[in-house]
Amino acid sequence: MNIVVCVKQVPDTATERKLRSDDKTLDRDAVDGVVNELDEYAVEEALKLKEAHGGEVTVLTMGPGKATETIRKALAMGADKAVHLIDDALHGSDALGTSYAMAQALKKIGFDLVILGSESTDARTGVLPAMLAERLGTPQLTLANKVEVDGSSIKIQRITDYGFDRVEASLPAVVSVVEKINEPRYPSFKGIMAAKKKPVETLGVADAEIDAAQVGLDSSWSQVVDFAPAPPRAAGTIVKDEGDGGAKAAEFLASKKFI
Amino acid sequence: MSEILVLVEQVDGEVKKVTLELLTLARRLGTPAAVWAGPGYTPEAKAKLAEYGAETIYVAGSEEITGYVVAPKAEMLAQLVGEKSPAAVLVAATAEGKEVAGRLAVKTDSGVITDAVGLGDGFVAEQSIFGGGVNVQAKVSRGIPIVAVRPNSTAPEAAAGAGAEEEVSVSLSDAAKSARVVERVKQEKGARPELTEAAIVVSGGRGVGSAENFSVIEGLADALGAAVGASRAATDAGWYPHQFQVGQTGKTVSPQLYIAAGISGAIQHRAGMQTAKTIVAINKDPEAPIFELADYGVVGDLHQVVPQLTEEVDKRK
Numbered sequence: 001m002n003i004v005v006c007v008k009q010v011p012d013t014a015t016e017r018k019l020r021s022d023d024k025t026l027d028r029d030a031v032d033g034v035v036n037e038l039d040e041y042a043v044e045e046a047l048k049l050k051e052a053h054g055g056e057v058t059v060l061t062m063g064p065g066k067a068t069e070t071i072r073k074a075l076a077m078g079a080d081k082a083v084h085l086i087d088d089a090l091h092g093s094d095a096l097g098t099s100y101a102m103a104q105a106l107k108k109i110g111f112d113l114v115i116l117g118s119e120s121t122d123a124r125t126g127v128l129p130a131m132l133a134e135r136l137g138t139p140q141l142t143l144a145n146k147v148e149v150d151g152s153s154i155k156i157q158r159i160t161d162y163g164f165d166r167v168e169a170s171l172p173a174v175v176s177v178v179e180k181i182n183e184p185r186y187p188s189f190k191g192i193m194a195a196k197k198k199p200v201e202t203l204g205v206a207d208a209e210i211d212a213a214q215v216g217l218d219s220s221w222s223q224v225v226d227f228a229p230a231p232p233r234a235a236g237t238i239v240k241d242e243g244d245g246g247a248k249a250a251e252f253l254a255s256k257k258f259i
Numbered sequence: 260m261s262e263i264l265v266l267v268e269q270v271d272g273e274v275k276k277v278t279l280e281l282l283t284l285a286r287r288l289g290t291p292a293a294v295w296a297g298p299g300y301t302p303e304a305k306a307k308l309a310e311y312g313a314e315t316i317y318v319a320g321s322e323e324i325t326g327y328v329v330a331p332k333a334e335m336l337a338q339l340v341g342e343k344s345p346a347a348v349l350v351a352a353t354a355e356g357k358e359v360a361g362r363l364a365v366k367t368d369s370g371v372i373t374d375a376v377g378l379g380d381g382f383v384a385e386q387s388i389f390g391g392g393v394n395v396q397a398k399v400s401r402g403i404p405i406v407a408v409r410p411n412s413t414a415p416e417a418a419a420g421a422g423a424e425e426e427v428s429v430s431l432s433d434a435a436k437s438a439r440v441v442e443r444v445k446q447e448k449g450a451r452p453e454l455t456e457a458a459i460v461v462s463g464g465r466g467v468g469s470a471e472n473f474s475v476i477e478g479l480a481d482a483l484g485a486a487v488g489a490s491r492a493a494t495d496a497g498w499y500p501h502q503f504q505v506g507q508t509g510k511t512v513s514p515q516l517y518i519a520a521g522i523s524g525a526i527q528h529r530a531g532m533q534t535a536k537t538i539v540a541i542n543k544d545p546e547a548p549i550f551e552l553a554d555y556g557v558v559g560d561l562h563q564v565v566p567q568l569t570e571e572v573d574k575r576k
Contacts, residue, residue: 014526016392017389095361095364095371096364096370123388124388125361126373133362134362134365134366138437139437140328140358142328143354158440160443161270161353161453162443162445162446165444166441167439167441168438169438169439221371221401221402222370222397222400224397226395226396228393228394230393230394233538236550236553236554236556237554237555237556238555238556239557239558241559244567245541246567249539249541250571256537
């Protein structure tokens with residue numbers, strides 16, 4: 001089975017994240033990059049499926065040069081090879097542009113299964129997996145907390161507000177995973193060393209047959225009009241519990257008409 | 260004024276509150292038209308949608324619409340967009356709502372904005388990003404605006420609309436029917452409201468101490484008619500089911516009132532609750548970062564404070 005796992009480098013949540021004043025995009029240079037946490041579950045799931053069914057795991061990322069750190073981590077976990085979609089023309093692409101570029105790259109790579117995290121911790125739009133399924137014309141098996149493959153058929157459990165749906169489809173398909181579907185492995189020393197020798201192919205816009213007029217900030221389907229740091233919340237009232245803390249909190253809730 | 264399509268969210272035929280909020284928003288910006296997707300449409304649903312301002316109700320009642328993952332809803336909406344040329348499409352910013360919005364955006368070559376917490380003239384949407392640290396105004400610049408709006412972004416206000424029904428028949432493509440839902444498993448959640456939609460959320464964290472002790476959190480939630488949430492520390496410890504986790508990798512909530520008990524307030528948690536209108540924190544540690552956000556904070560042991568609060572709430576009912 002030919003599995004492509006899409007990973008994204010995101011700013012470490014623990015650092016202060018900013019938008020650039022010049023073009024209002026995320027300032028990726030100012031912060032440490034880490035692998036998007038939900039994508040680690042995607043890598044683990046891809047590796048488990050490969051272990052069970054054979055085949056190959058290819059890592060695909062789109063991002064600036066710095067994103068190679070994220071590729072190395074996925075390779076160190078055990079993926080076989082990687083494709084880095086990298087081009088200045090892609091900077092500032094919104095979800096529509098990104099999904100278009102990724103879909104073009106995926107068509108070029110070829111796949112039985114695409115796996116990715118259900119959202120990224122930076123933009124948190126949660127739309128990319130559905131957009132990829134739409135663009136690739138493959139079944140959308142998203143928000144999975146369980147994945148089973150049997151030959152060319154695939155079953156998932158899709159988490160919902162009321163519980164979960166059991167969903168069935170045929171490969172090729174796009175799967176997005178949620179937290180806790182598995183326990184992502186830590187790269188071993190051997191894995192880290194081996195990752196240095198694994199092939200990483202770079203693809204530019206022209207290589208992936210991406211129409212440059214459909215990607216990048218100027219072609220985005222949406223734009224940031226303005227932004228500002230959130231005003232600090234007005235300092236609240238903090239009391240120490242002296243046996244009456246619950247009653248005092250109730251007074252506060254009553255003053256706000258919650259009770 | 261031009262029509263604004265609102266995709267109805269419903270459970271077993273009952274219209275969810277977020278849909279009434281979206282109709283209220285749509286009324287300020289155009290003529291609201293509700294879109295019903297799938298079976299279960301009833302006279303009660305019609306009455307509710309009209310009560311909150313739907314001038315037209317498009318009913319796509321085919322079972323096929325909900326028999327497959329997301330794609331049929333997007334295809335049906337794309338067909339309506341083509342026929343009616345609406346000024347905008349509003350959906351609820353639930354996990355599935357956003358997926359519908361994403362596919363619809365691709366189909367109609369239109370921009371999409373997710374997790375709006377407000378929507379103003381010219382469909383300029385307000386968003387709160389980076390765990391609530393930055394406020395953004397964004398708008399769609401290509402195609403028609405498709406906006407996924409978070410529950411509790413506005414208070415629903417009734418204002419009668421005509422509620423004229425129009426049936427929508429859709430012939431779905433094979434691609435839209437490729438991920439088949441073979442079973443829906445409903446997990447018992449009792450009488451509590453849904454976490455992402457609840458007006459009040461009571462969450463417990465590390466300070467709760469055990470799975471058994473979550474009954475303290477549930478007691479307060481039930482007294483307030485609230486949903487129960489949990490921090491990642493609590494779900495990782497196995498004290499509360501993972502689907503109730505509030506935070507960066509879990510659910511994002513935006514309630515009128517958020518009560519955090521025994522939660523320190525790390526950035527990962529704040530990312531899931533910072534847009535709550537009023538925040539109350541109960542924590543033993545006076546240095547806990549959650550107190551920086553709190554409108555009201557009690558420094559104390561939640562095992563003492565929360566039961567007392569529950570008792571007071573019950574008394575005042």
